[in-house]
Amino acid sequence: MTTAVTWIAADWGTSHLRVWLMDGAGGVIERRASADGMGTLAQDGFEPALLKLVGDVLPEGQSTPVMICGMAGSRQGWAEAPYATVPCTPPAAAQARLVGTSDPRLRVRILPGVKQEHPADVMRGEETQIAGFLSLNPGYDGIICLPGTHSKWAHISAGEIVSFRTFMTGELFALLSGQSVLRHSVAASGWDEGAFAEAVDTVMSRPERLAADLFGLRAGALLHDLDGATARARLSGMLIGAELAAAKPYWLGQQVALLGATSVAAPYRAALMAQSVPVTLADAERMTLEGLKAAQATKDTK
Amino acid sequence: MTTAVTWIAADWGTSHLRVWLMDGAGGVIERRASADGMGTLAQDGFEPALLKLVGDVLPEGQSTPVMICGMAGSRQGWAEAPYATVPCTPPAAAQARLVGTSDPRLRVRILPGVKQEHPADVMRGEETQIAGFLSLNPGYDGIICLPGTHSKWAHISAGEIVSFRTFMTGELFALLSGQSVLRHSVAASGWDEGAFAEAVDTVMSRPERLAADLFGLRAGALLHDLDGATARARLSGMLIGAELAAAKPYWLGQQVALLGATSVAAPYRAALMAQSVPVTLADAERMTLEGLKAAQATKDTK
Incomplete structure (x- = not known):
């Protein structure tokens, strides 16, 4: 490595740790990742996990800033970074929790998540993606x-x-398609655009039908040879449709920026466009990095 | 055992096998059960599983009738007993599938399930409970x-x-309370009548809110120390409320007979009575036995 690492950006979630080794001009020298997520670590396991991933690039005789977002800041994480409360700007360096380390080559800060008192809701990590999007799109007003x-x-x-509001859509899809009786009828891959669109439309216009229609995927497979890929698209459509029905106060009459990997964001985009909602796509991982860069660039008052 | 076993009633589900050793006057000599459910057996495992449970009471030199209901009659079971199609009376002996056995002391018949073409739906076992309820309540008209x-x-x-329609309510409750992120916030036991009733009411009047309110159980625990027993009752109320919203064409203006164990049926009873629906409770296991007795009593034309 020829360029010196000036600081380190880190996205530390429940199941992953991703870091970017940064130069002094905002450029990425290298991206690294490990499976040492918050969910697998005790409190005293975070510093060793970080050193394992970046210890080889830390200059001696100085402390390299590490700016972290995500679940590492939760109560069960490395050190709790208490939530900021809406309405608020996405947290920056001044709100970050400074975490003591044994290794003097590290200067670790963890960005807080954001909470909402009523209705009760929380996020950790997404606020940094939002910060990233706003740093690239200053003045953005919308959803x-x-x-x-x-x-x-x-x-x-x-x-x-x-x-903000949280929806368990992805987790519900994983549980229903992987562990419920529907696993016999829902394929692990494959898609059917028409079945997806129809399912979204049905549940959005009659959200009370959701509970009745779920088992229909199993019965349809048993009685009418419903194709597994079609069932997969239909299940996704039911759950995303239920989410859109509940989130209507958010998107109705608004522009929506979708921050996600293409495979995850594409069905949302299709469903929103069917409602004539203007949609912009942005890559979630890039937004995370941009958000960490924005936080690192703010004045740290500590 | 002093009384001779005249026939055997069997409820063979996915996770259990229950049998009643019957005398000639419709009385139960003994109830036995094992964990040899359909889900744990290959096709050639059913006869040994049955013999393990009742082999000691089968008289020599004659074949003892065994009347079975449930998943043993599915395609993945002992022998497929093809569905009857609604509208239909609950299947009786004449529709049962006669299954060949190696042991001449057995004369095994499996009752068919019931299917509905549109909307696609299936049941296996419940039709026998319905038959039991109707044999005790002839002329019952309702839900x-x-x-x-x-x-x-x-x-x-x-x-x-x-x-008829099927709802995955119990399975959804088990997955969400035991395996999703809500497992941290939903207690394994305990109850809160008021929280249950309020959750039922909310989702029935605004079913589109379900997707938004689920994660609120987790956030409520994190931010407002929401009690685990209250969260459990609220989750149950959301899911049963969603079921009642979808099943409204069934219960509205009707009388409802609830067939289930008390612990399972009690919240449904409370939710239906809050809607001023007249409710009768009946024990599901007893209805199964009565249904098998009713089937056994019909003329077997085979």
Whole structure:
């Protein structure tokens, strides 16, 4: 490695640790990752896990800043970084929790998540993706949707997160398609655009039907040879449709920025466009890095 | 054992095998059970599993009738007993599938399940509970609800199952409370009547909110110390409320007979009574036995 590492950006989630070794000009020298997620570590396991991944690039005789977002800041993580409360700007360096380390080559800070008192809701990590999107799109006013295991919908105005809601859509899809009786009928891959669109439409216009229609995927396979890929698209459509029905106060009459990997964001995009909602796509991992860069660039008052 | 076993009633589900050793007057000599459910057996494992449980009581030199209901009659079971199609009376001996056995002391018949073409739906076992309820309540006209892992709602008229729908409520509750992120916030036991009733009411009046409210159980625990027993009752209320919202065409303006164990049926009873629906409770296991007795009593034309 010829360029010196000036600081390190880190996205530390429940199941992963991703770091970017950064130069002094905002450029990425190298991206690294490990499976040492928050969920696998005791409190005293975080520093060793970080050193395992980046110890070889830390200059001696100085402390290299590490800016972390995500679940490492939860109560069960490395050190709790208490939530900021909406309405608020995405947390920056001044709100970050400074974490003591044994190794003097590290200067670790963890960004807080964001909470909402009523209705009760929390995020950790997504606020940094939002910060990244806003740093690339200053003045953005509208909705940011972050689809995933626990999808988030956030209302953004004047640079602040005004309100947000979480939906368990990705986790429900994984449980139903992988562990419920539907696993016999839902394929692990494959897609059917028409079945997806129809399912979204049905549950959005009649959300009370969801509970009745789920088992229909199993019965349809038993009685009418319903194809596994079609069942997969239909299940996804039911769950995303239920999410869109509940999130309607967010997207109705608004523009929506979708922050996610293409495979996750594509069905949301299709469903929103069918509702004539203007949609912008942005890559979630890039937004995370941009958010960490934005936080690192703010004045640290500590 | 002093009384001779005249025939054997059997409820063979996915996870259990229950048998009743019957005398000639419709009385139960003994109830036995094993964990040799359909889900654990290959096709050639059913006869040995049955012999293990009842082989000691089978008289020599004659064949003892065994009347079976449940998943043993599915395609992955002992022998497929093809579905009857609604509208139909619950299947009786004449529709049962006669299954060949190696042991001449057995004369095994499996009752068919019931299917509905549109909307696609199936049941195996519940039709026998319905038959049991109808044999004790001849002329019953109204709705039978069988709450459980896969709850069924059936419209009964003139002794026939006219139509029915299945809801994955019990399975959803188990997955969400035991395996999703909500497992950290939902207690394994405990109850809160008020929280249950409020959750049922909320989702029934605004079913589109379900997807948004689920994660609120987790956030409520993190931010407002939401009690685990309250969260459990609220989750149950959300899911049963979603089921009632979808099943409204069944229960609205009808009388409902609830067939289930008390612990499972009690919340349904509370939720239905809050809607001013007249509810009768009946024990599911007893209904199964009565249904098998009713089937055994019919003329077997084979």
